[in-house]
Every structure is written in structure tokens, then in C-alpha cells.
Amino acid sequence: MKIKRFEFNMFPVNCYVISDETGEAAVIDAGCYYPEEQQRLKRYIQDNHLSVKLLLNTHLHLDHIFGNAFMVREFGVRPQACKDDEFLLPHTAEHCRMFGFTINEEPAALGGYISDKDELCFGNTVLEAIHVPGHSPGGMVFYCKGSACMFSGDVLFQGSIGRSDLEGGNFNALRRGIIERLFVLPDETIVYPGHGDATSIGNEKMNNPFFR
Numbered sequence: 675m676k677i678k679r680f681e682f683n684m685f686p687v688n689c690y691v692i693s694d695e696t697g698e699a700a701v702i703d704a705g706c707y708y709p710e711e712q713q714r715l716k717r718y719i720q721d722n723h724l725s726v727k728l729l730l731n732t733h734l735h736l737d738h739i740f741g742n743a744f745m746v747r748e749f750g751v752r753p754q755a756c757k758d759d760e761f762l763l764p765h766t767a768e769h770c771r772m773f774g775f776t777i778n779e780e781p782a783a784l785g786g787y788i789s790d791k792d793e794l795c796f797g798n799t800v801l802e803a804i805h806v807p808g809h810s811p812g813g814m815v816f817y818c819k820g821s822a823c824m825f826s827g828d829v830l831f832q833g834s835i836g837r838s839d840l841e842g843g844n845f846n847a848l849r850r851g852i853i854e855r856l857f858v859l860p861d862e863t864i865v866y867p868g869h870g871d872a873t874s875i876g877n878e879k880m881n882n883p884f885f886r
Contacts, residue, residue, distance in 0.1 A: 675799055675821040677866065680715060682706045684775075685737040688868055689715065690825055692818075693724050696797030700728035701751075702816065702825050703868060704741030707778050712744045719749070727796040730788070731755035732827025732868060733810040734762040734781075735840070736769045742782040752785020754794075756805065756812030760784060762841075788814055801825075804855050808848020809836030815856065823864040830856060830865055832873035835884050849884060857885075 680689040687705035699719065706712045719726060729751040731738055742753045762769075763784075767777040788794070790805035794816065804815040809828045813836070817824040828836035830852055838845040861876030879885065 675818065675823075677823070678718060679866070680706070680711070680718075682711045682740075683708070684740065686869070687737045688866070688870075689741070690866060691715070691718060691724070692799070692825075693722070694797040694799045697723055697725055698727050698797035698799075699724040700730055700794070700796050700799075700801070701726055701745060702730045703732055703738040703827065704729065704745050704753075705738050706741035706744065712741055715741065716748055726751050728794055729753045729785075730794065730801075730814075730816060731759075732815065732825065732829070733813045734759035735810060735828070736762075736766050736773075736777075738827070738868065739763075739766070739781050740778055743779050746782045753782055754786040754788050755784055756789070756814050757784075757787040758807070758842075759810050759812030762810070806848065806851035806855055807842075808838055808844045808846075808851055810840065811842040813848075813851075817859065817863075822860065822862055823866060824856070824859070825866045826856070827868040830873075830878060830882075831867045831869060832865075832871050832878075833882055835882070853885070 678691045684707040690702040693699035726749045770777040792803040794801040801816040806829045863875040
């Protein structure tokens, strides 16, 4: 599996394009706010002759969904996320104003819901959805057993965890979910987070201050 990380600048946020030998691909957290960022994502997909089959959101906070409407227009794929976060979409413009800027365009409606333990497939690749609420009610981690990696959104970071003081957040649920659902996976599992650099399950079990 090939993984391309884009860091988009509004917050900033990580977006991942994952593809395999079939040329099929999934885009996770298309947080591209600016037109030039959207075009950079489009060029990568086109230059690598990828067919985007899935547009996935780890959760629906504003910084992770800026590019969803663009992806719908350009590639005909509708975003999928956990239903528990859908309540956030109508408030995206309001949340942008709270951070001091104007929404780039109305967020795209979801085209499907993701539930715990769902298998999300493209090409020869399978992602397992793991529901870990606490940062948001519908927080999802996408785990690829075949490539020993996960896309953790804002659940787990290098040396930290997601904030739990936003609407629907719950610190105890977040910490418990990481321990019970993520730390049971192999230590060598690479963690690709929604912000910052990659890490591993083993490194976070040993060094993350939230679990000492």
C-alpha cells in the first residue's frame, strides 16, 4: 500500500491518500481549505492515475472536512463518517466564525455511515473501522492489518491524545477507548494521525504521558 500525506495549512491538518497496486484509492480527511491545496490534491490523484473509491472522515470537525465538497465535484465520491458526528455539519460555518475565518463552502452531506467494525474496501486493501469516541462522539480510526498501520484522526497523536473539551467530548471515554481498542494492536503498528508526525502503538504505550 502506498501512503501520501498532505499537510494542509488552515490549522494545519493531515490528509492521506492511500492506494494499492490496482490503482484504486481512498482519501482520508480531505482538509484542503484553499484552492491551491485542493488543486495539489487533485494533481497527485491525476498524476498517479488513481481511481478514488472512498472518501473517509475520521470525524467531522471543521478542519477535516474543508475539501469534501471539492472531492464530490471532482471525483464523484461522497464522504462517509460515523452518524454520531453528523450533527456537527450544520454548524460548520458557525464554528469557522468562532476561529475567526469564513467557511470556504458549505460542507458536503454524508453519502454513507461508518459503524464500528465495518470493513471499508478498495482494490485489494481492507480498512477496519474502530470507533473511539471522546474527541468527538463519532471518532473513527481506520486500521489496515495488511499494512500494519492505522489512521487515527484526532484520537491518538505522537505523545498526546485528542482534546476532549469540545462538544460531545469525553476524556475518560477517549483514554479508555485508546487503551482497549488501539493498544491491543501489535506494537509495530504505525499510527498516522490527523495532526503532526507518525508514531507507533509501541512508542505510545511506552512514552505517551497520558498513559503513565
